[in-house]
Amino acid sequence: EDQVTQSPEALRLQEGESSSLNCSYTVSGLRGLFWYRQDPGKGPEFLFTLYSAGEEKEKERLKATLTKKESFLHITAPKPEDSATYLCAVPGQAGTALIFGKGTTLSVSS
Amino acid sequence: DVKVTQSSRYLVKRTGEKVFLECVQDMDHENMFWYRQDPGLGLRLIYFSYDVKMKEKGDIPEGYSVSREKKERFSLILESASTNQTSMYLCASLGGGPLHFGNGTRLTVT
Numbered sequence: 001e002d003q004v005t006q007s008p009e010a011l012r013l014q015e016g017e018s019s020s021l022n023c024s025y026t027v028s029g030l031r032g033l034f035w036y037r038q039d040p041g042k043g044p045e046f047l048f049t050l051y052s053a054g055e056e057k058e059k060e061r062l063k064a065t066l067t068k069k070e071s072f073l074h075i076t077a078p079k080p081e082d083s084a085t086y087l088c089a090v091p092g093q094a095g096t097a098l099i100f101g102k103g104t105t106l107s108v109s110s
Numbered sequence: 111d112v113k114v115t116q117s118s119r120y121l122v123k124r125t126g127e128k129v130f131l132e133c134v135q136d137m138d139h140e141n142m143f144w145y146r147q148d149p150g151l152g153l154r155l156i157y158f159s160y161d162v163k164m165k166e167k168g169d170i171p172e173g174y175s176v177s178r179e180k181k182e183r184f185s186l187i188l189e190s191a192s193t194n195q196t197s198m199y200l201c202a203s204l205g206g207g208p209l210h211f212g213n214g215t216r217l218t219v220t
Contacts, residue, residue: 034208043114043200043211044153087153089209096141096160097168098209102152 002027002092006101013108016077021104023088024070033071034098035064036087044087078108112137114203114212122218129188131215133201141204142184144168144176146197147214153200159184191219 003026013019025033032051036044048057050066057064061082063074073086085105089098117132135142143158145168155168157176165176173195177185184203188195196219201212 036211041214041216043202043213046208046210049208089153096204097143097155097158099155100145100153102150 002090002099004088004090004099004101006086006088006104008104009102010105011107013075013078013106015079015108015110018074018076018078020075021073021086021106022070023073023101025088025090026069027090027093027099029093031091033066034089035071035073036089038085038087038103047086075106078106080108080110082106083108112139112203112205112207112210114201114210116199116201116212116215118215119213120216120218122220123188123191124220125192127188127191127219129191129217129219131186131188131199131201131217133184133186133212134182135184135203135210136182137203137205137210138181139203139205140181142178143202143204143209144174144184144186145200145202146170147200148197156186191217193219195219 005024007022035047038044048064053068065072085103087103089100092099113136115134144156145153147153159165159178175187199215202209
């Protein structure tokens, strides 16, 4: 069964304190790994797509990396506005529908 | 930018009512999806559609049906609402890029 597991469930950081979020997956024939950000009361907003091991993508203070079994979302010197829930997802075997992890809720305090 | 619009942000319905959740996308996307999101359970796929009048069951279709009469519109129907269908409902569409979400409908069934 295809699965996506994210850890930790929740992460509290001080402003400027760098850290990483983990997304591990079990799916054969990976056809992309997707990262989303979700603010309270809103729909998920697309951040990155990674397709192959070793690939990296960056956007402001966020960098996503991919290995054969997991992906990391590195947050460098976070600010309070980075507080959100971060979701990762992979396409399931059946086709185009994404399977989501349960997310990591990040809180950054000043 | 892709725009996915869900007609209601908040809905309160009574047990047994028939409920319609509407979603419209403006990018001529073939694929559309309905997810529900619950604390501790993450996003779970209810139904998806890859073309007009076509539909496929997702992981939790029980108690729901869908309608796609026009390419831009995908409706989720709760035939007889129950309290365990209280949730955040998210619509998404997919073209050649990443999945794009609407801002969700928070449904409360009392």
